[in-house]
Amino acid sequence: MADEVTVTKSNFDAEVIKSGVPVVADFWAEWCGPCRMIAPILKDLAATYNGKIKIAKIDVDAEGELAQKFNIVSIPTILVFNNGQVVKQQIGAVPRHALEKMIKEVA
Numbered sequence: 001m002a003d004e005v006t007v008t009k010s011n012f013d014a015e016v017i018k019s020g021v022p023v024v025a026d027f028w029a030e031w032c033g034p035c036r037m038i039a040p041i042l043k044d045l046a047a048t049y050n051g052k053i054k055i056a057k058i059d060v061d062a063e064g065e066l067a068q069k070f071n072i073v074s075i076p077t078i079l080v081f082n083n084g085q086v087v088k089q090q091i092g093a094v095p096r097h098a099l100e101k102m103i104k105e106v107a
Contacts, residue, residue: 022106032092
């Protein structure tokens with residue numbers, strides 16, 4: 001089973017900051033076309049790198065406080081966390097190989 005979780009303010013620390021594996025945090029919204037374009041890519045990468053990374057889905061409409069905390073002004077924004085720290089960032093939809101390159105650098 002691929003490790004893809006819905007993250008909220010209440011479980012952010014447990015799922016992202018204290019995660020035992022690198023976390024690819026996808027800041028997205030239901031109405032965002034580019035967000036919907038990369039969603040299946042992230043789901044596939046979660047399966048490909050199962051056990052090595054976690055995909056965290058953060059809905060910016062529902063979790064505005066988290067989006068503000070990380071200065072998310074454009075979506076999709078991907079933040080890669082490793083050991084509780086942001087180590088990589090990608091703003092906007094990109095092809096699978098670009099997302100996979102980010103993951104390979106931390107997984």
